[in-house]
Amino acid sequence: METTLKPRRLRVAVQNYDWGCNGENSSVARLFSLNDPSIPIDLSRPFAELWIGTHPSGPSFLLPDDSKSELVPLKDWILQNPSAVLGSEVVERWGDDLPFLFKVLSVSKALSIQAHPDKELAKMLHKMRPDVYKDSNHKPEMAVALSEFKALCGFVCLEELKDVLTSVPEITEIVGDEHVDRIMTLKETDACEEIKIALQSIYTKLMMTSEEAISEQVLKLKHRLNAENKVRMLTEKEQLAVQLEKQYPSDIGVISAFFLNYVKLIPGEALYIGANEPHAYISGECIECMATSDNVVRAGLTSKYKDVQTLCSMLTYKQGFPEILQGAPLNNYVLRYTPPFDEFEVDHISLPAAETLEFDAIQGPSIFIVVVGEGSMQMCSTTAGDSIVEGDVYFVPAKNEIKISAGAARELQLYRAGVNSKVFD
Incomplete structure (x- = not known):
């Protein structure tokens, strides 16, 4: 029987580009400071982008299970067992790396007039x-x-x-x-x-x-x-x-x-x-x-x-x-944004206080970021779960059934990024 790897909490990266919002006005700064309270935040600096993924310009790291262990790069963990982490369909299609990069942006000044090359031009450039x-x-x-x-x-x-x-x-x-x-x-x-x-x-x-x-x-x-x-x-x-x-x-x-x-x-x-x-x-x-x-x-x-x-x-x-x-409702609590690209889709999850939502097993990996509130996340096959609060980021390996519960006091809001579901249809 194939083992399902448990979700792992991530430490994420931040980019201080000059077009970002100053710390006191930036959701990027707020979420980054909550994600890693050990790093002091200079509120006078611009905080532009929160990066979650494996790109070498801003890689994420797995938090260790104990305080004595070192942080492990998410990419290294994927490479140890790509099929278990990403799912066999994703590995077959994109290889042994996460095919999407997830971000939060805080923009106070216009970014450059730009375009992104297609695959053929990207290789040449x-x-x-x-x-x-x-x-x-x-x-x-x-x-x-x-x-x-x-x-x-x-x-x-x-x-x-x-x-x-x-x-x-x-x-x-x-x-x-x-x-x-x-x-x-x-x-x-x-x-x-x-x-x-x-x-x-x-x-x-x-x-x-x-x-x-x-x-x-x-x-x-x-x-x-x-x-x-x-x-x-x-x-x-x-x-x-x-x-x-x-x-x-x-x-x-x-x-x-x-x-x-x-x-x-x-x-x-x-x-x-x-x-x-x-x-x-x-x-x-x-x-x-x-x-x-x-x-x-x-x-x-x-x-x-x-x-x-x-x-x-x-x-x-x-x-x-x-x-x-506008986002298509999957149920009372989830809106799904599906672009015409295979690499990714995004869900917005809004759970009222004390409500619970179960995600069926997804064949590919997911990343969840908590932007409002607190609650818990657990694998449906276990009785114990992790407490989650604003700024928490979780990597959920393929084939996990996940249960998310909002706390009793207020609404819980998360965003999830994953491979476009049509890839698995």
Whole structure:
């Protein structure tokens, strides 16, 4: 009879990127301090991302069963018995590593305008620039909003793009009348490839323009919007441009934002982003899950390395507003967010005080993080369970039946990441 390994509590990693929220305003800082109380937290520092998984840039560790033992890297534990930890289907599909990376994000300043390469491009970039592109995997991802969460994602539709080119003269100054006229003569009924080629041409022209020319036009845009704000209400996209200019003066991303959809998620809504799609997170907090990778091709709103030519050549140039996931109820207590990617899915579990929920055995691994409340977690085959509180993170190996109970005083909220269930259907 195959042995089912018990769930293990994890110590997790934190990233202090400069776009993160200061400690006192950051859910990342709060959860990290609760996850490992032994580490003092400098509340004046930005806390951007909590990482849970096996990626070498922020690996998780198993807590030992006794105080004398050392922390064991989660990846090392998986390698000792991959099939028992991950499940045979996962090992057969992805090998002996966790196929997803689970995160919490606290965003106070816009992240870079970026895209994530598909598998083929990721392998090539990793081979060419391993110092920048640190692994060879693709990075489809999904963000589930914990607060109001704002982002740029994908290109606006053709009609909105025409409105942009009419109302933002600084873009015409940069790209020239020929590119603008080409877009303005297109119709929604024209061939998709024709529209795509025109969009790629004008966007590449914009992004490849010299820093000096961009700086001049961003300054013009700033002065024009500040003046017009005195006599009319700026549009949401114009207000965003003003905000981005304050964060990244003279940056191409300020003008590039007009080409992208402005997405506002309310808590509980989710946005997924496929390979080669342009996006930038603007503000808010979210749960994020992705394939195990940290590959990012950047082109604006950043002081990091920009690979503009690669970004402009890799994009799909699909237009239209992205799909927003609301979560599908599995029962009274669980909402499941299922993106069109095999590597992961995310569950939001909300248990009222004193309620209990049983998870049937899942063929792959799961990671649970407690974000609100306290309670207990146990394998259904045992009578004893572990107490769980905010900040606790558990790795649950494959084929575990799990029972989660909320404490008597208040609601218990957790998020679970696991391999997309359709893989096991």
